[in-house]
Amino acid sequence: MLATVIHAARDIRVETVPDPVLSTGGDAIVRVVAACVCGSDLWPYRGITPTDQPHRIGHEFVGVVEAVGDDVESIEVGDFVIAPFYVCDGTCVNCRNGVSTSCLNGGWWGGDDRLGGFADGGQGERVRVPLADGTLVPVPVEVEPDMVPGLLTLSDVMGTGHHAAVSAGVQPGESVVVVGDGAVGLCAVIAAKRLGATTIIAMSRHADRQALARRFGATHVVAERGDEGVAAVRELTGGIGADRVLECVGTKESMDQAIRSARPGGMVGYVGVPNGGPELPVRPLFNRNVGVNGGVAPVRGYIEELLPDVLSGEIEPGLVFDLTLPLAEAAEAYAAMDERRAIKVMLQP
Amino acid sequence: MLATVIHAARDIRVETVPDPVLSTGGDAIVRVVAACVCGSDLWPYRGITPTDQPHRIGHEFVGVVEAVGDDVESIEVGDFVIAPFYVCDGTCVNCRNGVSTSCLNGGWWGGDDRLGGFADGGQGERVRVPLADGTLVPVPVEVEPDMVPGLLTLSDVMGTGHHAAVSAGVQPGESVVVVGDGAVGLCAVIAAKRLGATTIIAMSRHADRQALARRFGATHVVAERGDEGVAAVRELTGGIGADRVLECVGTKESMDQAIRSARPGGMVGYVGVPNGGPELPVRPLFNRNVGVNGGVAPVRGYIEELLPDVLSGEIEPGLVFDLTLPLAEAAEAYAAMDERRAIKVMLQP
Known part of the structure; x- marks a missing residue:
């Protein structure tokens, strides 16, 4: 499959990488419908955070579940899901305290080797999601294309x-x-x-x-x-x-x-x-x-609260996307954000 | 009257100073029954905060009202009052927001020249209290000597x-x-x-x-x-x-x-x-x-809430005073606090 890899400052490439596979029993494989570039992705892009070796990048995405591990209970194949910008189990004491970004068993997209080889970032065609039950939130209605931007904002911004x-x-x-x-x-x-x-x-x-x-x-x-x-x-x-x-x-x-x-x-x-x-x-x-x-926002815990207002149109956060590009043009997406030509760019695999 | 003056690091003296007089219409003159040394008084005592010229020191006291200005409404001669460690009007927007330490018209004991010559500190025989209505809290019962330490803690600690x-x-x-x-x-x-x-x-x-x-x-x-x-x-x-x-x-x-x-x-x-x-x-x-x-605690606004629990004995903060000295021995009070021989020292004029 194709996925975005950062090689160095201002060197963003979309490359062929191995397809993700179920590996821990608690995983889901999600086909990415839309991803985006985060303001924090610009720190390595600008070289402020050094990139020592090429690695996957991206941490905001929504998509459709293609497969789940044997231990997954609340996520089903075919669900349209929102992924927060991190992985969490939803059950540890920090998650119960509402601070799922400090999950004792969680981690970050794009480079963490725990949880069975946790390398996928959001800016790719597919993502293996560890701890799928704790991490993903299924959208309870049929998702039309015009709903995607708003749903995607619940992954982070x-x-x-x-x-x-x-x-x-x-x-x-x-x-x-x-x-x-x-x-x-x-x-x-x-x-x-x-x-x-x-x-x-x-x-x-x-x-x-x-x-x-x-x-x-x-x-x-x-x-x-x-x-x-x-x-x-x-x-x-x-x-x-x-x-x-x-x-x-x-x-x-x-x-x-x-x-x-x-x-x-x-x-x-x-x-x-x-x-x-x-x-x-x-x-x-x-x-x-x-x-x-x-601090680093525990957005997973806010999705259920905010989702109804997004679905009803009561709030319209999807309007922050003022540029949509195909995944293949990820480098241009970064440049547009960096040069402030775009508020936020949506990438479509 | 006698009052405490700091001349330099570790140079605390009790000296004769002019008696305070009513000057703004909103003042009260309070005869100090008990005062104390604050941990923050130790910064100038230790020389960490420089003392450029001799000035009055002390900002925690309780006492009996001896005179009030013509504009004072809520304080009467004879009241036993608690003074917070600062002066405030109780009516400005910051006071109404619960942040009376940021009173737009207030000030600090011991050195501020606004409010009609605002030089008195708490560690003296008498204090002129500007903005008496906003600053002082009368104790609604007869005050026995054993109640004084607890009441005094409401001025600060x-x-x-x-x-x-x-x-x-x-x-x-x-x-x-x-x-x-x-x-x-x-x-x-x-x-x-x-x-x-x-x-x-x-x-x-x-x-x-x-x-x-x-x-x-x-x-x-x-x-x-x-x-x-x-x-x-x-x-x-x-x-x-x-x-x-x-x-x-x-x-x-x-x-x-x-x-x-x-x-x-x-x-x-x-x-x-x-x-x-x-x-x-x-x-x-x-x-x-x-x-x-x-931050700097807006204790004035807490006195009414805490006072009933002090009067009932539900809480016993007065126990923090483990040394009582006459005002004349203020220098020893500072030394005892500095050397941690005492938790907190009460001074009696």
Whole structure:
């Protein structure tokens, strides 16, 4: 089969690799219907995360189950399934605590050798899914092609934006700033509105993303950054800053922007994979009682909650996909994301 | 009158200073019945915070109102009052949001020149209290001498320990680690028990403080620190770490201990004034979804909630005072705290 392999910075290739096979009894083989490129895939693409040797890449996909192991109970051949961006058993103490990204038996797509040779990434024709019962969520209705983008966002970006909002503790009637206008930031706008925020300030400098943020529920857009951005947010929030700030980028600059945009006693929910600044400034947090909560989003646990709203059209996260390419053009998908020519690219095998 | 003045590191003097006078209309003059030395007073005492010129020091006291300004409405001459470790109006947006330490019109004892010459500290015979209506809480019963220590803890340490627990989100049935066995850490044990935690692990290496922690509700004591301390906590918490960790010291080492003692998805509530390490390590937080919340504790807002339990004897935070000295011996009080000969010292003018 064909799958995407990263060889080095800016060297993405679609190559023939071995077909996946059932190996642990708890596996499923999923034929990928759609996959996508994640903002975090850009770290190795840009060389910020080094690539020591070629490896499979990609971790967001939906598809149809082609085979299941003897021990699989809740997934059947023919199911249309959503895969979160990691594997989890759904039963360990961390999964039960709602932190399935810390599953004691789980792992990550694309390079982990545990769980019977766990090399498949999402950007390929097929994927072997270990711990299928814990990992996959079947969609309970017939899936039409126009539903695929929305369902695909539940593999990562919609759940991750939701995690930012949940981690920040967004409550009805509150004010929320969203730092970052990538797919996750835009989904965080959806999540903030869905949880009842009434003032939603999207920080964005791109007209197309500003428009999408407004469509998703942003009540204000702030294009300024740094001191001017903080001043603009305070102007919109009674002079003190926002109740909640959702940090959806992961740089030192974006985290500083987020912390300074929160009011005293406010909370920053952060989901941007930290990059470019390993530490948080404690004094500005301490002096103003601004908390920081979040991390690698346990999206598996959010799929059942968010799926009905996606299926009903109540929320439309699938609109973050503004470019669709065949899998064979994965390299162009990365380039389009890297150069910000696309918010998010869907790949179709 | 007499009041405590710090001249330089380890140079604490009790000197004659001008009597305070009503000056803003909203003031009260309080005759101090008891004051105390705070762990944070030790930063200038030890020279970690430089003392550029002599200034008044102390910020925890209770006493009897001797005079009030014309605009004061809720405080009367003769009231026995508890003063929090800062001044606040109780009406601004930050006070209404529960963050009175960020009061838009407030300030700090001992050196702030706003609010009509705001120089009084708590460690003196009398204190001018600006914004008396917002700042002071009258005790609604006759105060007997044996009640004074417990009431005095509401000016800082009991409310601060409570803030650690509230910031960490302690819920009934949860596991809690308390890092720090000073007065605040011991009060955090009280707070964790009061909020329903069922596993309370006090990290302490001092037999007398261990004993007090157990009396206050600690179910376990861990004397180890670093890797061994983390291992001991995990052993007591099903292998994963505690639901909540209350950081009550403020050093880089104590914060690292706290972060590593939390389970995936757990929360660190921190109230130790940051010192010796200005930044928080974001990757260990992000990877395990450990949040950090807290700051300079808005204890004014907690006094009404905690006062009934102190008056009833349901909680006994006054036991943290293990040394009482006359005000004239303030220098010895600082030395005893600095050398850890005392957990907390009460000063009586």
